Amino acid sequence: MFCTNTSSYLISDVAEKMVYKERLIGTHFFSPADITPLIEVVPSAYTSQERATEIMQFLQSVCKKPILLKREIEGFVANRLQSALAREAMSLVEKGIVTAEELDFIAKMSLGVRLANTGPLEQRDINGLDTHYAIVNYVYPTLENSTKPLTIHHAKIGANQFGMKSNQGFYDWSSIDKQQYLAQKEKTLIDIIKIVQ
Known part of the structure; x- marks a missing residue:
């Protein structure tokens, strides 16, 4: 058995030059891997069912919560959801609707707390699929649908603003104690996981 932790590449592409x-x-672990229980298990076009069963059993035995995808797709599931949300978020900031700080506050205080307790499709059922159908007919046409990185993202890369690692991104990280900041984020994540498991 050989596992890759890639978060986006097709497993079949990774396997292409392998003999076996x-x-x-x-096995896509989520950061921080020692805390986050979910692992996306992604078989390639070549992966045997026996191997998939073995890895699922192993991950469950070490107290992880693996989900076996029915087939591979670029970005898998979580990163596709995250990418769609990030694209819309950047678009809203780029259009001047909100600042980065305001957008993140809205996301944390609405979607963040809700998603910790209720998945997006579960929420659609709670609200009513008919209600959601009426809303999306109005909203979908206005959502960001660019198939390339947005101008705001491209500009930040061009200015060497990579986020925390370069001290500048959507936020100024230069005066932040990054170790303390990330330690607090991990503590909060642990508390959330304990509640929602």
Whole structure:
């Protein structure tokens, strides 16, 4: 058995030059890997069912919560959801609707707390699929649908603003104690996971 922790690449592409392609499977851990229980298990076009079953059993035995995807897709599931949300978030900031700080506050205080307790499709059922259908007919046409990085994202990369690692991104990280900041984020994440498990 050979596992890759890639978060986006197709497992079949990774396996392409391997001799025993059927032994490779994707096990996408989420950062921080020692805390976050979810692991996306992604079989390639070559992965044997036996290997998929083995890795699922192993991950469950070490108290992880693996989900076996039915087939591979670029970005898997979580990163596709995260990418769609990030694209819309950047678009709203780029259009001057809100600042980065305001957007993050809105996301944390609405979607963040809700998603910790209720998944997006579960929420649609609670609200009513008919209600949601009426809303999306109005909203979907206005959502960001660019297939390339947005101008705001491209500009930050061009200015070497990579986020925390360069001390500048959507936020100024230069005066932040990054170790303390990340330690607090991990503590909060642990508390949330304890509540929602």
